[in-house]
Structure formats: C-alpha cells, structure tokens
Amino acid sequence: MRQRFTRVVGGVALFALVAVGAAACKKDDAGPGGTNGAACGLKIGFFGALTGDNAGLVTPIKQGAELAVAQYNDKNKDCTVTLAEFDSQGSADKAPGLATNAVNDAKIVAMIGPAFSGESEAANPIFEQAKLPAITPSATRPSLSTKGWTIFHRGVGNDLAQGPAAARYIKNVLKAEKVFVVDDQSAYGAGLVDEAKKILGTAIVGSDKVTEKQQEFGATVSKVTGSGATALFYGGYTAEAAPFLKQLRSQGWQGKFLGGDGINDANFLSVAGKDSEGVIATCPCAPATAAKGTFVQDFKKKFNADPGVYADVAYDLANIFLEAFQTGKVTRADVQAFLGSYSKTGAASGVTYKWEANGELDPSQVVVWAFEAKGNAWVPAQEIPKS
Amino acid sequence: MHFDDLVNGFPNLTTTGLTQGAIYALIALGYTLVYGVLRLINFAHSEVFMFGTFGAMWTWGWLGFGSTSGRPGLGTAIMLIALGLVVAAVVSGATAVVVELVAYRPLRRRNAPPLAFLITAIGASFVLMELMGAATGRIQFGMPPLLPSNPVINVGGWRITPLQLATFVVALVVMFALDTFVQKTRFGRGIRAVAQDANTAALMGVNKGKVIALVFLLGGLLAGVAAVFHNMKTGNTRFNVGFLIGLKAFAAAVLGGIGNLRGALVGGLLLGLVESYGSALFGSNWTNVIAFVVLVVLLMFRPTGLLGESLGRARA
Amino acid sequence: MSAVTDLWHRVTGFFNQSKPARIGLIVVFVAFLYVLPNREFYEYLNIPGVWIPLYTTGNDMAFVLFTCTWTILLALGLNVVVGYAGLLDLGFFGFFAVGAYTVALMTSPESKLITEYNWFESPYPWLVTVPIAIALALLSGVLLGWPSLRVRGDYLAIVTLGFAEVIRIIAKNQDWILNGDRGIPQVGHPPGTWPDGTPIFQFDAKPYYWLALTMVIVAVFLIRNLVRSRVGRAWVAIREDEDAAELMGVPTFRFKLWAFAIGAAVGGISGSLWAGYNNFVNSATFSVENSILVLAAVLLGGAGNQAGAILGGFLVVYVPEWLRSVGDVFGWPKTVRVFDINLDVSPTSLRYAFFGVLLIVVMIFRPQGLWPNRRRAAEFKDRRQAVVVGEGVG
DSSP states (O other), rough: OHHHHHHHHHHHHHHHHHHHHHGGGOOOOOOSSOOOOTTOOEEEEEOOOOOSSTTHHHHHHHHHHHHHHHHHHHOTTSSSSEEEEEEEEEOOOTTHHHHHHHHHHHEEEEEEEEEESHHHHHHHHHHHTOOOEEEEESSOOOGGGGGGTTTEEESSHHHHHHHHHHHHHIIIISOOOOOEEEEOOHHHHHHHHHHHHHHHHHGGEEEOOTTTOOOOOOOHHHHHHTTTOEEEESSSSSSHHHHHHHHHHHTOSSSSEEEGGGGSSSSHHHHHHHTTTOEEEEEEOOOOGGGSHHHHHHHHHHHHSEEEEEEEHHHHHHHHHHHHHHTTTOHHHHHHHHHHOOOOOOTOOOOOBBBBBBOOOOOOOOOOOEEEEEEEEEEEEEEEOOO | OOOOHHHHHHHHHHHHHHHHHHHHHHHHHHHHHHHHHHOOOTTHHHHHHHHHHHHHHHHHHTTOOOOOSSSOOOOHHHHHHHHHHHHHHHHHHHHHHHHIIIHHHHHHTOOOOOHHHHHHHHHHHHHHHHHHHHHHTTTEEOOOSSSSOSSSSSTTTTEEEEEEHHHHHHHHHHHHHHHHHHHHHHHHHHHHOOOOOOOOHHHHOOOOHHHHHHHHHHHHHHHHHHHHHHHHOOOOOOOHHHHHHHHHHHHHHHHHHTTOHHHHHHHHHHHHHHHHHHHHOGGGGGGHHHHHHHHHHHHHHHHSSOOOOOOSSSSO | OOOHHHHHHHHHHHHHHHOOOHHHHHHHHHHHHHHOOOHHHHTTOOOOOOOOOOSSSSOHHHHHHHHHHHHHHHHHHHHHIIIIOOOOOOHHOOOHHHHHHHHHHOOTTTHHHHHSSSSOSSSSOOOHHHHHHHHHHHHHHHHHHHHHSSOOOOHHHHHHHHHHHHHHHHHHHHTTTTTTGGGOOOOOOOOBTTTTTTTTSSSSSHHHHHHHHHHHHHHHHHHHHTTTTTHHHHHHHHOOOOOHHHHHHHOOHHHHHHHHHEEEEEEEEHHHHHHHHSSOBBBGGGGHHHHHHHHHHHHHHHHTTHHHHHHHHHHHHHHHHHHHHHHHTTOOSSSEETTTTEEEEOHHHHHHHHHHHHHHHHHOOOOSSEEEEEEEHHHHHHHHSOTTOOOOOO
C-alpha cells in the first residue's frame, strides 16, 4: 500500500508541477468586470432545479426566461445577453456553491430565482452579501421577505395571499360545508393548507398528509370517501395531485377538487385527462388574455409545449431586467435601484410589478384568480374577492 | 391515531392494500429470482420496471389512446391491456437482459466480489433513469382511462373496482405460472440447480450463463406486468417512478424471505396491507416508517424472513 | 516512451526507499490540497497543450471541494463499517442527518427547541454543539446496531436503509421539532475572525474546506491507529469469516457494534460541519440516494483502504460537478431535435448518466476498487485466477 500511495502522490505532485509550468498556455479569457460595451455580454442568472425530481416543474419557468432573452437577442444582434443557468436540483445543499459561483461572475448583474423556498434560504444570504438583485418567479414562502434581504424580490403573491383566498372561494363561492384537506408536507403545500385551514375552520371534516413522489393514494382515497366530504383542497404539486385525483375518481368520489398554483399547469390537465374536468386551481396571477401579447403562441412555437406555471412570470421578469439593461442600468446596484422604482404591467402574466421595500409585490396589485379546468384548458373562472 | 378511519374503511383498505401488495409482489419476484440465483441485490430492477411503464404507455399512445382520450368500450380496453402487458413485459424483459449482459456478466467473468455487483447495479440504475429522464424531458405522463370505474362489488360501502379485481387475479395467475415453471419444467430445474450450487450445476451440464439470463428475463417480464397495472392504478408515470416502488418491493422480498418465490408473494401482500392499514391509522406520511418498523421487528424474530430463503428447495 | 517509464521507476524507487522523501512528498501533497481552493492557483491547473479546465467551471470550486471533503469524511466513516468490518450499511446518511440536525437545533435562534419548547433561552455556539452532535450520532449508531446487528449480510442492508428512511420521514414532519421541508434557518457558524474583524466562517466555502480537510487528516490518523490495534484485527477477522472469528474468541457482536458506533460518529462530524456551513437545514437533503452514493464512494475507491475511500469520496462529488459545464468548453450541443422532440443532451443534465457509466466501467475493470487495500487486492487476484465454472469466454 505504501508503495502505491507514494507512487500516486508522486504522480499528482509531478502533474501539478507540469500544470503550473503550462500555465502560460492558458487562454487569456476576459477578466471579470469589463466596463465597456454597457449591456453587451451581460448575463441574467437563472437559479432552480433543472435536473432531478423537480425539473419538470422548473424547466418551463426557465424556458419562459429563455424566450424573453432569445427575443431580445433577435432584436439586438450586435449586443446580446445570455441566460446563465444554475441547476440546483432544487435542494438547499447544492444552492450555496452555485450562488457563490453566480456572485463571482461579474457579468451576472441580475438573477431570476431561486425557484424554491428552501434553496432561497440557503442562496439568498450569499446574493445579499454581493448585492446581486434577485427576483423569484415561484418561491412563495411568506417568511422569505422577513429576513432583511434587500436584494430579495418576489414576482408572485405569497402563500398568505393564496391560501386564504382559496379558502374563501371554497366557503363563499362553492359554499362547501364538508371539506377535506390534504398536503404533501412540502413547505409550499403545507403552508398553503395551513393558511386555508385558519379560514375554513369547522368546515374541515378530515385531513391527511402525503409525501412527495408518492404514487399510491389508496388509504387517503378511502379516508376521503369515508368522510363524506364534498370538496377537497390539495396543497402540493401536479406530480402527486394528478394521480391522486385520478385515484379519487376511480374510486367513485364525485366532490370538487381544488388546488393552488402548484397544479395550475398544462401538465396537470394532460396527466389527469378527463378527470381534470371541473377542477379549480387558484393562482396569485391574472389570466393571460390574447390582448396581452403573443406569449403563449411564441412559447409553443419555440418549445413545442404549453407554457407551465410561472413560465409567464419568468418571461416578464426577464423582460424587466432586459429593460433595465437597455436603459443603461448595467451594474448590480443600478439594476437594484431600477427594480425599486419599477411599476409596470407584465405582458404575459398581466401582473403589475411594483415592489415594496421588503421585496413583496404591492399588496394592492396582488390578485388571486380561480381557474377552472374545462375541455382540457384552464379557463379563468373569477377573481377571488379580498375579503 | 385514527381508529375510526381504520374501522370504517377496513374493507376498502383491505382491497387497496391487497391490490398494491400484488404489484409489490410481482416486482419483488424480480429481486428474489436474481437474489436466489446470484446472491445479488439487483438495484437496477426498479428501472426495469420504469421502462415497462413507458413501454405500455407509448403503445397505448401509438394506438391513439392518450391521457385525454375518452374511455373505450370494455372489449377494446381488454385488448389494449393485453397488448400493453405484452409490450411492457417485452420491454422490461429486454432491459433486464441488457443490464445483465452489460453490467453483470463482465463482472462474473472476472469473478468479482459481491459488492462490486452492487455498484454496477447502482451505476446501471443511474444510467437508465437519467437517459429516460433526458429523453422525456423529466415530465410526468398520464395514462388513458381503460377499465370502467363502476365497481363490480358494492356492498355497504365496500367497493371492488374492475381494476382491483383484474390486478389481483392477473398477479396470482402470473405467479402461479412462474411457480409451476420453476418447479416443473426443465428450465426451472436449471434455475433451481444453479441457485443451489452454481458451480456444481455448471459441471453437471447446466448452461449457467443461459440460466442467469433466463432469470433476469423472467424478473423483467414480471416487472412489465406490474408496470401495466401500476400504470392503470396510479394513472401516470415518469422517469423516477421506479425508485420508491423498487425499494418497497425489495423490502417485500426481504419480508417474505429473499430468494423464496412464495415468500415474495406473501411479503408483497403483507407489506401492501400493513401500509394500507398503517396509513389509515397514523396518516399517509408515516406509511414507510410503519412498513420498516414491521420489517425490522419481523427480522429480529425470523432473521431470514417469513418463509426463509430457498429458491432451490434444499438449501442449508 | 521507455525513457519516461524508466524515469518514472527511478522516481518512485527513490521515494519508496527514502522515508524522509516519502514524508516530504506527503507534506507537499497536503500543502497542495490546502492551497487548492484559491482561484489564482487552480485556474492554472490544466492539461498541457489543450485547454480543458480541471476545475469546476459550473460551480464554485471551493464549495465543490468542501462538498468533496465532507463526503470523504462520510466515506471514511462508512469504510470502517463496510471496508473493515464487512457490514453492508445502506443508510449511512442517517448519521449525517443526526449530526446536522443536532447542530441546527442547538445553534439556530429559530429552532423550535427555543421558540416552542423553551429548552434553553438562546442558541449555543457551533463549537459547543459539535461534541454533542458526535455523541448523539454515536449513540444512534449503537441504538441502531444493537437490534440490527443480529441480522446478517443483505438483511442488514435493508434494516439500515429503513433507519435512514425513518430519520428522513421524521425530519419531514412539519409539526415536530425538525420542522420538515420548511427547515431550520440561521444555523450557527464556527467561531473565529480575521485580523480585520470580519468573521472567518461565513458564506465563503474556503475556510470550511480547510477546517474539513483538517478533520479528514485527523480522522485518517485516528482510524489508522485503531485499525492497527486489536480492534482492527478483530474487524478483519469478522469480515473474513464471522463464525471462525467467534470460535476463536473474538466477541464479534461487541466489535461490530464498535465499528457501527465509530462510523456513525465520523458521519456525525461530517453532518455538523455541513450544517455549520450551509446555514439552512431541511429534510430535502437526506434522501436515500445520498446513502447509496456514499456507499458507491467507498466501493468505487476500494473498500478497506482509507486512501481508496478518500479517492472514492472525491470522485463521486467531483466528477458530476466537473461534468456540469465542461460541455461548454468542448462546444457540446445542449439539445438535439429528434422526431420533433427536443432531447436535452447537455452534459449538465446527463451528468449522472455519465457518472453511472463510470461506475460500471470502473467496476468491470477494477472490481476491487480503484485503490484497494493491498491484502484484499491480493485476495481478488486469487479469485480472478480461480476457474469460473460455466462463465468461459465464448
């Protein structure tokens, strides 16, 4: 063992010597922090799960941003911007390194993400230290805006907006008296259900918790059918909601199925098929109508798929950054200031982006809509009143 | 503790538990067959199952039955299921054999230690899962509705759907066929011989390489059958669907006594029931805890599983 | 070519004969490891002639190295269990979780122990919690080992797997102290300040890497001494033939428990280091896949040899991270259009597939691992020469 060890160690040492000697061969790539050319060669970061289990959720969001950048580059061929991807696989343990890498790249002056709340907790302190402005298109945990991060911005309403709104919809519009609540124990799903529970109160006839990646919901289904509930509120994502709904229906449960924006995507309709008819999804967003631009068509053309949840938000957020670059805001501080005074309606999502000091959207701008699945499409049902 | 949930839902919990258990058992047989012959935990078996789910889904989609299409008539549905079973079994079987040829056979030629097989199994699992993930964009796919959902039996809230009945019956038939195959045929004798003592069997003229390939093929075929019923039961699939169900099935195999075919059946059904009752009693999020606690307690009293390990009947 | 090999033999021969030279070489290598995370240094490490960066262009190098180091610590701990005592443990990451959660619970001001249960008034400093984390990890190793070490071989694998899964599910529960997916933020960092008053341990991964590297060196020496003692000889005896060892008077159960506990303690150290860096701990980190990855590290490197475990731990983290963006350097395409479907073929997204191929290839050509224990390698050599009945070529 000793012989081998020294041999290997020796090899590494020799190799290091050679490598250092060969340093002169290394290409001279541009050092960080070029000041000329203003917006040219700048990068917008995108931070989220692009591989791994949650990639299906985040990839459409990235594609929304990608579309905006591609459109910008088509118009400004001589001065392009790139989207730098940071694939965190959605986990907090991979986030700090990627965040550090993003921060160390001086060309990155704006960040879309992190996509999830957990990784935001680990990555945002690092962005904060480097004053890299970030807008999350999808992390909805309320406490994120209470940590004192000046760079933090949220492009959507948080769980405090959506959970109670969903509950009000169940109570006032559906007038359901027996409600079953299920969550997937994720920060998002459980947060939504916890907020909804406060308003639903005694209308709740039962509850259960499932886990992410669960495929088989036999026991939960039997609880729901046994409870006599006429409505079910699910806090979680499409991946579990769609099979859960299908299994409920196959066991003959006929009640109303409701979920948050985690199920408000085209894939939910495609996976649940005919069973999705009549499902309600709430979303802290306004319906994207034809008048608001050609986002949906453009997205379909480029990616050969329907835009998923928050793809429109990411598209708008990327456009905000691009607008900043075009008006000559090319440093992190400039972009941060630009966001502070921004107030315009996004073309794709219809949300008016105007941020408060803590990074939340101006509450008067946050609307929660209920969408109903009809004929394999999400059809805007109504705006849920604020009280 | 929700005793009322358990008591009220008992009949339905039993049926769902048995159905799920039947699917576990079919996959568990794949682990058990390979383990019985090679003493190897085939971690890539979960991916073999996953390939089967996609095989069946693509067949149905190719015939025009996607997740958003309407429910076909009973005759068409049965035809589709039969076709799905054949294709999924072939896809899974082929995947299993390819894994054996690429990842295990070269190691056996070199007489590698058992743990090396474990690593190639993990490697093969990574490769299969990630390739499928990249090919499908890592998104989830829905299944077409096939069997009608109105129950065949509906007595005072106790419902058995056609799918549950079909799953259970087909699983039992398939397992009976496998048991007969292993006990009665020449190939089966070969399998048992290699399981008892591989080298002696080889000296006695059994083609060990063929037997091992056959074992992987059989495991794959069963996983394909399980995949079709899993497709219909859960109504969806995606690239990482195999991992969790593979773990459960492996636990089921151990519960029954790994290497023992009937043990896989008993272990699978028992695990399905324990999970079903347990999740009613404590909540679905505690399912796996209950399953593993039962497993550990059982292993302490019967260290080689419920029925003990024996693929070749007489193993000391 | 022969001139080169000749030179190589002369150089290695020199180092093999001279102990001071050997020690000097190790010192140089360790020094190399300490300077490695500096950008000014690692940027110039490359293959002469062609410019392929050896550092991770897609992720912060210091962070990757830190991740490598705590994985190496885990691999060293698991190596005691799998490599020396020969016990197959599929749930080793559970001990990492115990260490990480102990630190998080005691050092975070938002820990439920403070906010809800009032166990103590204010958070403890990181340094105080590390020994407690180690002790708790050790204790959980004993508690797990006590019942489960009575089952053998592959059954032990499933029991340990179950243990890790149970820990994860408990962690996942929002209502209990571990706070599930919402997790525990503001975990404490190790102490110390630079001369200018800024804390050493904050978000930069470099100091953590140095700390973890030091821990690795300490762990290597402690385990090395243990393995060369009576305990180590008992482990090897158990690994080779448990019944024979028992008959020869080795109290096998006690030594197996020892192996479990020591492995668990090292896992706990790794977890507490990680928690100290990551600032945020939630249940999503502790998946079963990670346990399997650590086992892959030990077996890939070569079970029963600490150098092998180190090499394996390094590779399982470094290779996927290096593949992350190396495609940009070669101009590898990101997507390929096949039948109207965009296939994602970027090395970033296929990195685990490449890694899987690597595992298979290495195991086929070096089934004993990349850097095996000398004695085990000899055993394997014997095995390979033994006649494999019915597996003849052709």
